[in-house]
Amino acid sequence: MQVSTDSRETWGSKLGFVLAAAGSAIGLGNIWRFPYVLGENGGFAFLIIYVACVLLIGIPIMGAELAIGRASRRNPVGAFRELMPKSAWFLVGVVGLITGVIILSYYSVVAGWTVAYLVNSVTGVVTSHANADAAGEAFSSFVSSSGKTVLYHFVFMFLCVFVVYQGVKGGIERYSKILMPTLLALLFLLIFRAVTLPGSGEGLKFLFNPDFSKLNVDVLLMAMGQAFYSLSLGMGVMITYGSYLDRQSNLFENATTVAGLDMGIAILSGIAIFPAVFAMGFEPTAGPGLTFQVLPMVFSALPAGQILAILFFALLTIAAITSAISLLEVMVSFATDELHWTRSRATFIMAALAFILGVPSALSFGVWSDFKIFGLGFFDLSDYLTANILLPVGGIFIAIFAGWAWKRAAVEAELRDGNPQLKFFNIWIWFIRILAPVAVGAILISNLLPKG
Ligand code: TRP
Numbered sequence: 001m002q003v004s005t006d007s008r009e010t011w012g013s014k015l016g017f018v019l020a021a022a023g024s025a026i027g028l029g030n031i032w033r034f035p036y037v038l039g040e041n042g043g044f045a046f047l048i049i050y051v052a053c054v055l056l057i058g059i060p061i062m063g064a065e066l067a068i069g070r071a072s073r074r075n076p077v078g079a080f081r082e083l084m085p086k087s088a089w090f091l092v093g094v095v096g097l098i099t100g101v102i103i104l105s106y107y108s109v110v111a112g113w114t115v116a117y118l119v120n121s122v123t124g125v126v127t128s129h130a131n132a133d134a135a136g137e138a139f140s141s142f143v144s145s146s147g148k149t150v151l152y153h154f155v156f157m158f159l160c161v162f163v164v165y166q167g168v169k170g171g172i173e174r175y176s177k178i179l180m181p182t183l184l185a186l187l188f189l190l191i192f193r194a195v196t197l198p199g200s201g202e203g204l205k206f207l208f209n210p211d212f213s214k215l216n217v218d219v220l221l222m223a224m225g226q227a228f229y230s231l232s233l234g235m236g237v238m239i240t241y242g243s244y245l246d247r248q249s250n251l252f253e254n255a256t257t258v259a260g261l262d263m264g265i266a267i268l269s270g271i272a273i274f275p276a277v278f279a280m281g282f283e284p285t286a287g288p289g290l291t292f293q294v295l296p297m298v299f300s301a302l303p304a305g306q307i308l309a310i311l312f313f314a315l316l317t318i319a320a321i322t323s324a325i326s327l328l329e330v331m332v333s334f335a336t337d338e339l340h341w342t343r344s345r346a347t348f349i350m351a352a353l354a355f356i357l358g359v360p361s362a363l364s365f366g367v368w369s370d371f372k373i374f375g376l377g378f379f380d381l382s383d384y385l386t387a388n389i390l391l392p393v394g395g396i397f398i399a400i401f402a403g404w405a406w407k408r409a410a411v412e413a414e415l416r417d418g419n420p421q422l423k424f425f426n427i428w429i430w431f432i433r434i435l436a437p438v439a440v441g442a443i444l445i446s447n448l449l450p451k452g
Pocket of ligand 1: 024025026027029030228230231234235237323324391
């Protein structure tokens with residue numbers, strides 16, 4: 001299925017690709033969302049289900065995305081057009097692009113908060129609050145201050161532009177190779193501090209205590225949704241990154257490595273965060289509250305807390321950058337392939353688009369907090385629409401495409417390139433044909449049904 005488009009860039013090395021793809025997967029979703037969801041949904045019991053979702057659904061879909069990308073050597077829209085000309089399949093790519101720009105718009109807002117907290121950790125403000133109420137107030141007053149949040153949203157988007165306009169090898173790969181090892185080092189430093197605190201055992205118990213009584217359908221769906229979002233599946237990041245892979249790469253091995261790193265970092269984040277939270281006598285709370293209110297208190301209470309705060313917010317910022325650049329790259333690859341824009345023009349214009357779309361999200365915690373669509377603020381609406389609807393829909397169509405629309409022999413040949421001993425094809429194809437669409441369809445429907 002070789003299509004020659006000679007000028008397309010490729011990754012410089014296998015490690016470079018793995019770090020860039022793992023960089024996309026490892027993001028805010030791993031560091032604050034995963035540990036909390038795990039702790040609340042049965043600990044070790046949830047972990048088993050989550051791992052099963054990644055292995056049975058996540059890795060097969062990632063394999064499909066990488067194959068679609070490498071076979072076509074195109075952006076998500078061009079990929080479907082190349083593999084299935086004169087059909088409506090390219091619309092899956094179009095929806096992917098729209099999903100990507102929306103995710104990037106609000107992701108950059110939260111990432112902007114982390115940059116602000118990094119700056120405020122350096123100046124000592126983050127660790128200066130006397131009690132939890134003061135830390136909470138500082139957070140609310142920050143997110144409702146229009147000027148500052150928009151400014152940091154801009155700063156973060158600018159960092160992404162800086163990386164992406166330098167290209168795949170000279171930008172994304174180069175910075176992933178610096179940032180991902182740094183992320184790992186920071187995480188290990190934080191873990192070392194956390195598990196050596198007296199009383200840290202409670203936090204580990206919260207994470208790993210297997211509570212099978214909590215398991216039910218909701219937990220199953222939660223695990224699957226988390227797997228999907230965390231692996232950056234369903235909108236074409238892996239199609240785009242796959243389009244820069246050479247024919248010697250083993251697609252399944254790559255998918256498995258990336259998924260393994262993603263799961264590993266999610267678990268390690270829990271080990272870094274919860275022992276400290278429990279040792280200092282705080283309650284674990286969800287999402288932004290944990291990251292921006294509880295952790296600053298935890299750091300304030302610890303010796304050398306300011307340094308830990310700097311390390312932690314640097315870690316979060318790095319994780320967010322390597323995820324956001326993958327979202328930007330999807331749009332840039334579309335504009336360069338299909339609209340024939342130069343890379344720098346594509347990068348600036350697409351980032352500007354995502355920046356502008358993000359402004360209402362940034363303001364929805366302050367001056368625009370009364371503006372609601374379907375009862376949700378702009379930020380919450382962007383998040384809900386993408387994570388709960390557009391990504392699962394994208395995932396279902398990608399699976400159906402790879403399993404049913406694309407000729408079986410062609411998919412098999414694509415997966416065999418770089419993996420001549422391809423073993424599990426006959427199992428994979430049924431996972432992609434039946435299991436993935438049915439399972440993901442179930443998440444989607446249950447998300448849309450009224451809760452009660
Ligand atoms: N995987 C990232 C995280 O865990 C978020 C992300 C980046 C993403 N690119 C994506 C999610 C594409 C879905 C689709 O934070």
